[in-house]
């Protein structure tokens with residue numbers, strides 16, 4: 440037990456493997472330096488008081504029978520309620536939340552917030568060090584599903600909680616097997632350029648609709664996970680389910696192809712795989728928007744080896760791989776694997 444604790448939750452980049460997590464497939468994300476910091480201080484009484492410093496807003500709610508809410512408050516209330524439902528002792532606390540990850544930019548500022556909140560609250564009751572991080576990722580994902588209304592998978596929370604410095608994390612979402620893959624870029628740079636179109640994963644049209652389509656496709660094919668379907672069988676699905684399935688299966692294969700290319704230092708092949716991922720997300724998954732296409736064009740004109748939309752789609756950032764000889768646009772942010780979620784001294 441301690442009177443106060445500060446936790447940092449990182450945002451994430453996903454090198455490749457998009458819309459595969461809720462389909463039992465593969466992805467290759469890593470945590471980055473920007474993220475969310477939560478400072479928790481134990482208080483007397485039976486409430487949680489949360490302050491979003493960047494927004495200048497406050498929330499206050501009873502620890503027992505946490506009521507639902509909208510916006511950033513849903514994340515705080517959901518994290519408290521899910522920790523309690525899982526049997527953790529949550530103490531009355533004042534929480535100060537501050538972040539430097541762009542919201543809606545496809546870097547998963549929401550998972551950064553959830554994991555920072557959870558670790559800070561667990562630290563107050565002396566449970567942060569012993570917690571199983573995969574179980575905590577699932578708990579944080581329930582916050583998105585049940586409290587925020589975004590039917591997202593486990594990609595962002597696992598990347599934030601289990602990433603390793605210098606590595607991308609190969610995640611197999613069917614088995615939850617996690618394998619660090621050294622990210623050796625031989626002088627090349629990965630950058631993210633914001634498209635300016637913000638995405639809301641809890642919006643009815645878009646992300647949740649794609650997930651429902653994948654579930655329908657898996658049910659029609661008689662498999663638990665779409666990623667385990669026989670590629671030959673997907674052609675008999677009606678449009679657009681056939682295209683959704685084709686995206687998931689080819690994207691899944693691209694993850695291990697990317698790992699193989701990294702292992703032999705073939706960065707041109709990595710670039711080509713990013714391009715193939717983008718084409719599939721745009722043409723088969725129908726997850727692009729004009730702003731994302733224009734942003735990707737800019738990156739390719741600046742001589743990126745490959746570029747693709749990243750995250751939930753329908754907006755957000757574009758990830759690109761630049762060779763040592765080319766200069767990314769000035770507003771592009773260079774990204775590299777950073778530390779996973781942690782308590783700060």
Ligand code: GLA
Nearest residue numbers: 457458591592593594750751
């Ligand atoms: C969002 C979700 C993740 C994942 C990606 C798409 O980031 O939060 O669970 O589905 O989209 O790969």
